[in-house]
Amino acid sequence: MFNSCVHRLLQRSKALLHVLAIAVIVLVLVSPAWGQDEIKIGVIMPITGREAKPGQYQREGIELAIKQINDGGGILIKSRGKKLPIKEVFYDDGSDQSRSAGMAERAMSSDGVVAVIGGYSTALGEAESVMPDRYQTPWITPGAGATSTFSRGYEYVFGTLSPIDLLGYTTAQYLGNLVDKGKLSKGLKIALALENTDHGVEYGHGIDNWNKEHPGYFNVVFSEKFELGATDFSGLLQKVKNSHADIFLADAHLQDYITMHRQYIQSGMYHQMVSYGARGPEADARKALGAATDYIFAGIWWSSKLAYPQVKKFNDDYQAFTGHPPDSWYPATAYDAMRVLAVAIEHAGSLDKTAIRDQLRKTELKNSILPGQVVRFGKNGQIQGSFVIVQNKPDDKVDIVFPLDAATGESVAPKPKAH
């Protein structure tokens, strides 16, 4: 009798222990941030595939910011009464849209991150952007600039890349400025070759918008889209040639820029000004094209030549952290994305995702390294910062040529015929 009672009691205790164990596991799984002594931030970047290079640079920018924050003890979380370090949870999306969306879903639904920074390139950013509102997790993209990503009324979507139409607008504004200075004539003809993505479309819209506001400066005589990763641009370039344009503006990814510009040079084409959108000053492009990149101008979100003290410090820190100087704008927008997120988390005072989202809407990062020195998200979640126009010069020199108050050198316009 006694034995059977003890046996039953033991069995009940075991069952109770099982229930308790399951409850603890469920609690830990459901509230991963609960009781953690770190702040998990998801980072989704392509470090393999066609966007690997800029993805790697953006990752480096984020990791530099994390290192600096953690070296300072972490982020003060008032509800815990102490500083917590950031723990990066990294995902490589392989430059694949569906994988990118899948990684965002995984980070937000099961890996317990409080926010995600991800989405280099508009296409990958678009894929990820559907997840943040579904899982109510703040998401900041440092590499997707197409306005379409931010025009769907999402509440958890933010971006540190100014809109692409502003890139097109600034490009036209720069050319208009060259007309005003007498370097280019009024009424020049423009040919546009745009990649068949939101990025390309919005770049074209930006140019059209400026032209509508400033009639008489330029006429767009040719505008056509091309597919990413094309093997041959002879037909497209022939159409550009047939348009008898004076200025050639393309919007292309790095590989297409290299292929297209090689064929452009081989076919002996010349335009007074040539741009490939945000491409131009990258080291890989200059290695692939040599002096043929001289005098190409590009509209970029950031330049290491910006004369702000915080930019100089960033350049030095980045060099020390990665062993190489910043190549183009990629690490800068990512660096500031992480820093503005850290400020928002500190202001939220907790790891509550909605509180962090609310703070992101209000937060201003005042010592930003981006042009204008302030990061502030607009109503749609995207910053509206300015662009800088840079122009490649011989011997691998790159000058900021616009806006004039940030210029480090004079524009060469029209570009010499040998190039």
Next chain:
Amino acid sequence: MSAADFLNLFIAAVLLAGVYAAMSVGMTIIYGVMKIVNLAHAGFLMLGAYFVFEAYDRFKIDPLLGVLLAFPVFFFIGMGVHWLLVRRIATSDQPTLTSLLLLFGVWLVLQNLGYLIWGNSDRAILTPRTLSSIEIGPISFPTIRLAVFVVAVASLVGLEFVLHKTWFGRSVRALMQNKEAGQIVGVNVNRTAQIAFGVGIAFAGAAGGLLAMLYSFNPDFGATFQLRAFVIIVLGGLESFGGVAVGSLILALAETFVILILPASYQPAIAFSLLVVALIVLPEGIAGLWAKRRRWA
């Protein structure tokens, strides 16, 4: 468009066809002899590109010479892959799922090997020839495309010579036409298949080297070209080298000239439209059409 522009465009298309033919022929050899669709073709294109790049970057070997060196190196790599993996697949008269999966796996391994060795940077070969052109009156020949075309045509001519004038070539053709009959007359099927696989990979490696002179590349390189190679060999008739040459020319001409009428964003659709048309109208490809004409004659 002036006559000179038209001629320049035509030359560009013909030069592009040379590149397409060089990258497709390796796949045709392997399919013809072994009835295997080499899904690892893109991986070997990528390795060939890096081989020529490294030879140029480290040892200052001219890229064109590098392409010639790639032939024997990739021939032995191909023989090795056959000995290690491909020979274990059961032979069949039709492509099997096993062979597709195996070679797709090999492609993934090669891609990741590429990332391990070279990282994710975009590489490109820049020589004094890269951006120069030969001008003859109003006609312009991009030097590097011309050089690539000459090497591609020379290697195709060399292959034709080997196929028609050597015992190995006759064995290959015999197996492509009728495997059982080939065996009856004394062709060593396994040995010929191994050498044919080696030759196919040698062409893939060399074609990768040629492409490296024209495009920037990273370990993902080759997929776009592999898709075009599929279109070309289907259009050509799967097992015909002459068909590959004509298929390459048709694709290159279509891609170049249709863009003059349609927006450039339709360029990828041209290749796939050709594939669909070929499958419906010419299921046996251009080679099948020739055979029919011969029969009617």
